Amino acid sequence: QKEVEQDPGPLSVPEGAIVSLNCTYSNSAFQYFMWYRQYSRKGPELLMYTYSSGNKEDGRFTAQVDKSSKYISLFIRDSQPSDSATYLCATNLLSGGYNKLIFGAGTRLAVHP
Amino acid sequence: DTAVSQTPKYLVTQMGNDKSIKCEQNLGHDTMYWYKQDSKKFLKIMFSYNNKELIINETVPNRFSPKSPDKAHLNLHINSLELGDSAVYFCASSPRDLNTGELFFGEGSRLTVL
Incomplete structure (x- = not known):
């Protein structure tokens, strides 16, 4: 099992869509x-860079960390x-x-007009 | 003014040959790295140097030999190239403690072994 798992996609969305990208990790020491x-x-x-569980926002981007379930997300x-x-x-x-x-x-993301 | 520059950008060579990739950073960072990115975009650390001293040496064939003449330069020499060595090799640098998680990457050197 890889230490950090991420779905490689590709993910194709129309312009204006909300995108959700996700990863899981195995080591609680991270x-x-x-x-x-x-x-x-x-x-x-x-x-983006985050340390604690919760959300961090930067413009159109939000990073989310859930350490209890070892899950990290990026929303666009x-x-x-x-x-x-x-x-x-x-x-x-x-x-x-x-x-x-x-x-x-x-994860490869393609946003089409 | 490029922060992390690596040369050459492209290498095409035959199996069994030896090749080198050079990297230079002008950010004043203490730590430099070589990462390998395979065709599926998986980015894996190979080596890291801190102020010319080797600090991270992952399980990499000893055909790969890094060398850091000073803290601004990190080179990678590969002997007896194999098909599986085809990948993009990225040089990166960071401040010593990396506590913001920010690596500064070069544009990569795309190696194709025929």
């Missing part, structure tokens, strides 16, 4: 959770064609005194 966005032929870039409101990308969830693991990020497989 403390920080991130969402990265990766456009085609580019490197991933950090979209009023989705735009420019949101078309691969979204990767990630968490950190302390290893030998250093943090390393562990990524999910990524």
Whole structure:
């Protein structure tokens, strides 16, 4: 079992739709959770970062963490064609005194006009 | 001004050859990484260096040898390339403690082994 599971999609939605992207994780020691966005032929870039259970909002994006069920979500409101990308969830693991990020497989999202 | 730059962007080579990828960051970060992304977009850490010292070494074949001449540079040399090495290799950097979870990635080096 992978440490972070994510449905790879692809997910195709019309412009304006609400998108829900989800990940589950296996290790309750994971403390920080991130969402990265990766456009085609580019490197991933950090979209949102959360620590505690609950919601964190940034514009049209909301990250949600439920540590009791080991579930993390990203919601995109009023989705735009420019949101078309691969979204990767990630968490950190302390290893030998250093943090390393562990990524999910990524979900490909296509928002069509 | 590119923050994390890696070269070359594309490599196409034959099985058994040796190749190198170079990475440089101008962010002043202490820590640099190599990640491998396979065809299914799964991104997996390979190595990490903190101020030229190897701190993370995942289960990677010893055909892969990283080298960090200084904290702004991290190179990856691959010997005896195999078909399964075909992937996109990303260099990344971060501040030492990574407590905001932010890695800064380069644009990737797409390796195709024929």
